[in-house]
Amino acid sequence: MTIPDKKTSLGLLRQMMVIRDFEETADKLSLRGKVSGGMHNSSGQEAVAVGVLSALAPLDVIATTHRSHHHTLAKGFTSREIMAELFTRSTGISGGRGASMHLGDVTKGHFGGNGIVGAGVGIAMGAALGIQQKGDKKVSVGFIGDGGMNTGRTWEAVNMAVIWKLPLIVVVDNNQYAVETFVGRVTGGGDLAKRAEGFGMKAFNIDGMDVLEVRKYVSEARERALAGEGPSFINALTYRYYGHNVGEKGQYRTQEEIDTWKSTKDPIDHFTAVVIENGYADQAAIDEMRASVRAEIEDAVAFADASPEPDISTIYDDIDSGKLGVQL
Amino acid sequence: MTIPDKKTSLGLLRQMMVIRDFEETADKLSLRGKVSGGMHNSSGQEAVAVGVLSALAPLDVIATTHRSHHHTLAKGFTSREIMAELFTRSTGISGGRGASMHLGDVTKGHFGGNGIVGAGVGIAMGAALGIQQKGDKKVSVGFIGDGGMNTGRTWEAVNMAVIWKLPLIVVVDNNQYAVETFVGRVTGGGDLAKRAEGFGMKAFNIDGMDVLEVRKYVSEARERALAGEGPSFINALTYRYYGHNVGEKGQYRTQEEIDTWKSTKDPIDHFTAVVIENGYADQAAIDEMRASVRAEIEDAVAFADASPEPDISTIYDDIDSGKLGVQL
Amino acid sequence: MTTAPTTAPKVQNPNYSEAFQSGVREEMKRNPGIFILGTDLIERGGHFAQVKGIAQEFGHERVKDSPISEAAMVAAGVGAAMYGCHPIVDLNFIDFAFGAMDEILNQAAKIRFMFNGKVPLVIRATSGVALGGAHHCNSLESLFASTPGLSVAVPSTPMDVKGLIKTALRAEDPVIFLMHKKLSGIRGEIADENYFIPFGKAKSIRTGTDAVIISYGYSLVTAQKAAQTLEAEGVSVEIIDLRTLYPLDEQAINDAVKKFGRVVVLDEAPMFGSITAEIAATATERNFSSLKGPIVRVGGARAPISANPAMADAAIPTVASIIKAVKQVMSY
Amino acid sequence: MTTAPTTAPKVQNPNYSEAFQSGVREEMKRNPGIFILGTDLIERGGHFAQVKGIAQEFGHERVKDSPISEAAMVAAGVGAAMYGCHPIVDLNFIDFAFGAMDEILNQAAKIRFMFNGKVPLVIRATSGVALGGAHHCNSLESLFASTPGLSVAVPSTPMDVKGLIKTALRAEDPVIFLMHKKLSGIRGEIADENYFIPFGKAKSIRTGTDAVIISYGYSLVTAQKAAQTLEAEGVSVEIIDLRTLYPLDEQAINDAVKKFGRVVVLDEAPMFGSITAEIAATATERNFSSLKGPIVRVGGARAPISANPAMADAAIPTVASIIKAVKQVMSY
Ligand SMILES: Cc1ncc(C[n+]2csc(CCOP(=O)(O)OP(=O)(O)O)c2C)c(N)n1
Ligand SMILES: Cc1ncc(C[n+]2csc(CCOP(=O)(O)OP(=O)(O)O)c2C)c(N)n1
């Protein structure tokens, strides 16, 4: 894998560190009752988020899942506005209406985290149709988990994107478990790229722990989409270090399995080594980066904590435009 | 293709003739206003219905689509009770509540025609689960059209059947058009067996104009299912001679295409030739068979015409059992 | 208030579907972001010819024939609307919305509130009880109208079809646009391109002095027949066409209740839980002292709709059942 | 009438989920055709531990972990029920029913009527407004209750959970079984294996003399608090728990309206089009002359539910809003 220039590479590394620190910090805060309604920790899956988003342009669209802090941070939203959202404060990305699961800002190309498995891919497909209708040079990425591979509408969206050659990239953030259910136990056939190919979509099973590999496949998919060659499907194999929701453990996988992934495949460790090996940084620089990340997350927590609660009277705002009743 | 014994072969041929005559007769009656709410003519698709149902045991279950006269006749229901249903008479298979689109009798293993594309396959999958739960030696067949290949829940059902190894056979009655939409125009990838294989299902693209080929593939699928080897997917390529609904024509296909299928692939012509070639019948015997079929359909029409209308007060019957409120 | 037509109609005596075409065409000319997707729209122009000729006029990029994938169809509309287009998703029969319920009720309806986005989307479908059997005759008006974030149009005339679809295509909300099967054949005047009917404005379609029937859609046809018979018997009935079910014209309802004190609310959905319950309950709560007796609801049977024509008719309000209800309120 | 428990409960002070387990276990022992399917049922016993331990006791053939395929899950239940089993499809949150609406509303509900078949099927789900945001807080009670062919249970106590699930598992109809998120923690007595609660029998859970609140589910908890406050102010409120929304206990409702003439109907669904409309409209129509003034409805805001706890609470009835409604009916 050819490594990008120093600035880009260090940016990728730092972004992954931000995600990890954000998640581990938020996890603890959630256990202490600071985060309303739980949170889905993405630790371990940083390379998917950062690999994908670093291959996109700022105005490309994403739509994602219930586990979306990492995608949202990688899209360029600040730790502050996401932490504040977890605290359901008015300064949060969704104004406190969404919490962990419903991060989004349509006006900035983030078409939402989603409480419903499979919903994000459909919306991303629709955004791709919008892009095509307007003739814009953009792509739309729909994130989905391995669990969403068995949800029928995922395949409706895949098929529609194929026949209409939409600029869509479906990214499976495949952490191998849906809550406690191992992907292999509920997924007929097993080979997800083959499934997608059955619908005529260009499809790849890739290493989701390698940020450069993810970035490469997504860049290529983006190029194809912009060239009018239609959608792609990227199944990125990764691993979730924590429970499905905060505080959950369960017997559905062994500690050994978790430890093996952490010790041999960790995306941050791996890419740190690559960066050092390439002479882009030494251990001191890495430590410094980690410290600056720490400070950023501390600041985000302080910001969130100091942010005001939303005004509850606003629950009646933004339900509809009210304009249908107005004479035009 | 090895041909079955004389009695069986003549039975297959006669059953196809019954369907053709039934459909052409019902079509005319529908145009004359005798059939309430239209009808979906299956002329051309006889080999799929007869091939499938002749490979099943009487107590095997089927669930089907909006186009289901042929499946229902082939399952062993009489022309009388189906014609009466088209006339929405009380003697119809669904007591006049269903008309052309909703033929069914659960107590006899016919889990219903269906107004909703894709619904039948799901129900058939559920029946297969019921069979498995009870440990019965039966299979369940879910019919679906090519149009239903792009309906998400079809693939949910396929996947579930695979992972649970259900005794299900999915049969695509692939007449290549969904209303006016050519399958190739809306179906990414194109190869339906490959789609199903992507979900881990054993799958075959076969000639749906050849009753013996259909029968063979379904027999083998049934054997596998009974042996606990799980479900199969059979995509039977066929052709619909008439419009989607009665009286419809449309510009979406050429007359030449229709004529070519009729003149070179007709399932009844083709199998008549096979039967004669095998010495099972001469032309006179065929003519006699056709005449007896004619008489049967005439009788069915007379029966339907003479049958009483349902009592309209029965619209309140059979909504629910009423037993939930009763002390148990 | 509704604006009077400013010029003569361009299409002479169009039918219900042609009125829809007319409104859509005008708006498509004006706004390149409007496109239509659904099944079988290009050749036949949809099962009710509701978009006939539009593909030929505007091209296949703006009228897209879809696979039978209702979830993806609506999702396509939602995503494209969020991106800035104004899609019309044609679901054919409203029953097929069952395959896209999350997309409609959980996504489209809530995005504005949740994610700082607009969803200018029309979901058009043919609705209502008619022939065709139980799977195609679901009455979902109350479901949609009761979902925060959705608006629901139920036009009963070509004039209203055009006026309401044009309003929907100028607004920025998800609109469920329901056209009744049994109104397909009706004809009438339509207005020119500057005529918009606001949502939430009911219309009196028959004036009367003794009692009022509040209704919408095809039930109005039955109501008119009942009113004629009653007229002959000396009972003068006003009929109000709600035209949209959300927003509801509360003002018109309150005014009618206050004026007549004898009120029948009518539709063909199975009565238990129908929108007539909402109308009757709220109208009663707000205007109790004006009522001469309870509001009487007339609705459908708690039964799936049979394919047999007489059974299907028996499951929805008849002229006789409406007359009975009016006589009931006249007895107070 | 409900039967009194015949022996002491076996589980000491079980919670809401354990009561469900208890009823299901007893019926599974008796009827080998009962099995459960849903996501994550084996290890954790479902998100609310509602079937915890059952897989271990009855084996993996009778508790099946499903992929995230709601349409296929319900279809599997429908087909297996038609075949003669009695499946329990556990949808986890009721919101996920959006992915299976055709299977529930168009298929399961209608098969008995259309195809000469029984559909003994329980669809269990956790419902209600709580934390978790808009996608997980839809109130679908009215939708299901208004669909011909479906019955709907909304138990509010462990006793009722067990008594109603046992009845559902002895009957032969599709039943929507809704267990409220915010009741998960409640504990109480349950009865032995011979105790069945019929559908359509409401229960008075607080006696009073001045006014009546008719409600169900978690709203009863808020209603109880309001009643206590009102008691201190000298207003004595009766509270009726409907327990099932279809069939509705019309007798109990009519009796209460006649007895008190001052009636509040309460639930947390967005008020426009909620089941309280049906209850209020029908009760008013039947008992108009017994009413001292209009029935007052208390319900949720027309708004998606926010994740912010204070905003979520503000969208549903509060003690204050219930007190206000009771004072309103007391003012007649
Ligand atoms: C349609 C639907 N069904 C069920 C759920 C409950 N649920 C939430 S997350 C989840 C698991 C999803 O697994 P996966 O797609 O692999 O994503 P991951 O949690 O691993 O990121 C489930 C079953 C849901 N949110 N939506
Ligand atoms: C979910 C759903 N969407 C749309 C329709 C309308 N419709 C009825 S039949 C049909 C075409 C079906 O085509 P296919 O599955 O190929 O079956 P065929 O008619 O060719 O037998 C369509 C679109 C429907 N009944 N159900």
Ligand SMILES: [Mg+2]
């Ligand atoms: Mg996963």
Ligand SMILES: [Mg+2]
């Ligand atoms: Mg077809």
